[in-house]
Structure formats: C-alpha cells, structure tokens
Amino acid sequence: MPDPSILKGLLTTKMPYGKYKGYVLRNIPEYYLVWMSQQGFPSGKLGMMLATLYEIKLNGLEYLLDEISKAERKHL
Numbered sequence: 001m002p003d004p005s006i007l008k009g010l011l012t013t014k015m016p017y018g019k020y021k022g023y024v025l026r027n028i029p030e031y032y033l034v035w036m037s038q039q040g041f042p043s044g045k046l047g048m049m050l051a052t053l054y055e056i057k058l059n060g061l062e063y064l065l066d067e068i069s070k071a072e073r074k075h076l
Contacts, residue, residue: 007068009045010053016046025049026065030057 010025020028033054041047056062
C-alpha cells in the first residue's frame with residue numbers, strides 16, 4: 001500500500017542542498033530530477049521522495065499533487 005505521507009511530503013519538504021537548496025521538492029524542475037536519476041538519488045527518505053517525484057513528473061502525473069494540495073487547503 002502506498003504511503004500518502006510521501007506525496008504530502010513532496011509539497012512541504014525543502015531540498016536541503018545543491019542547486020535547488022530551499023526549494024519545495026515539488027518545484028524542482030524535471031531536468032534536474034533526470035540528472036539526479038543518472039547520478040543516483042541519495043539514500044534514505046529524501047532519495048525515495050526525489051525518485052517518486054521523478055516518476056510523477058516523467059509520467060505526467062503532477063495533477064495528483066495538485067489534487068492533494070487542494071484537499072490539504074480545504075482542511076485548513
């Protein structure tokens with residue numbers, strides 16, 4: 001079963017280092033994720049989140065993040 005906290009984390013977690021340090025993961029451009037996939041994603045939760053985001057962007061599934069973001073705003 002997928003962990004929904006991973007998708008929510010893509011909307012709130014900031015990149016801790018590199019060219020896009022301080023950017024919310026969701027806002028990292030696809031070309032940078034492609035580069036990271038070629039270099040190898042970091043280990044741990046951050047790497048899993050970046051790999052997930054890579055697959056989402058690569059497959060045109062960003063609307064899923066839009067829907068989660070809308071649902072989160074409704075609950076505030």
